[in-house]
Amino acid sequence: MEKTFLMVKPDGVQRGLIGEVVNRFEKKGFKLSAAKLMVISEDLAKQHYGEHAERPFFGELVDFITSGPVFAMIWEGEDVVKTARHMMGSTKPSEAALGTIRGDLGLTVGKNIIHGSDSLESAGREIELFFGSSTEISYDKPVEQWIY
Ligand code: RTP
Ligand code: MG
DSSP states (O other): OOEEEEEEOHHHHHTTOHHHHHHHHHHHTOEEEEEEEEOOOHHHHHHHTGGGTTSTTHHHHHHHHTSSOEEEEEEESTTHHHHHHHHHOOSSTTTSOTTSHHHHHOOSSSOOSEEEOSSHHHHHHHHHHHHTTTSOOOOOOOGGGTOO
């Protein structure tokens, strides 16, 4: 099954929005297969956002993403990479549609609540970077078992 890497950024953790974010992906029907609260090292931040190394905001981005705990997750499901990006909304909260996480909850481009892999290739790279192969849980999620 397709997988993506999602992360509640330090602003989302500090504002108490981990549950809100997890809830949206759970309600959508995706499956959580790994999660951890962690503080990102400067080295990991530079690898994770390596594609932006030459951009003027790179220093600020690294400072921000390492400034406090993040909640890192792996989610599974059909087309989860693309669908999660839709659910997150545009990078700039001012341009993100209402109903999306950034549109409903975000304030500024630098502090936009959530990160999500932008392609299958990035998802593979980011999952390896944050989780290696160790902590992922494989389980069935038969909804019918719990409800009438
Ligand atoms: P992310 O990687 O965090 O999921 O966000 P994204 O794909 O929607 O946006 P991306 O272009 O990858 O940019 C990464 C993060 O850099 C910050 N940014 N600041 N000051 C600026 O103009 C600017 N542009 C981007 C944002 O926090 C964005 O999420
Ligand atoms: Mg990105």
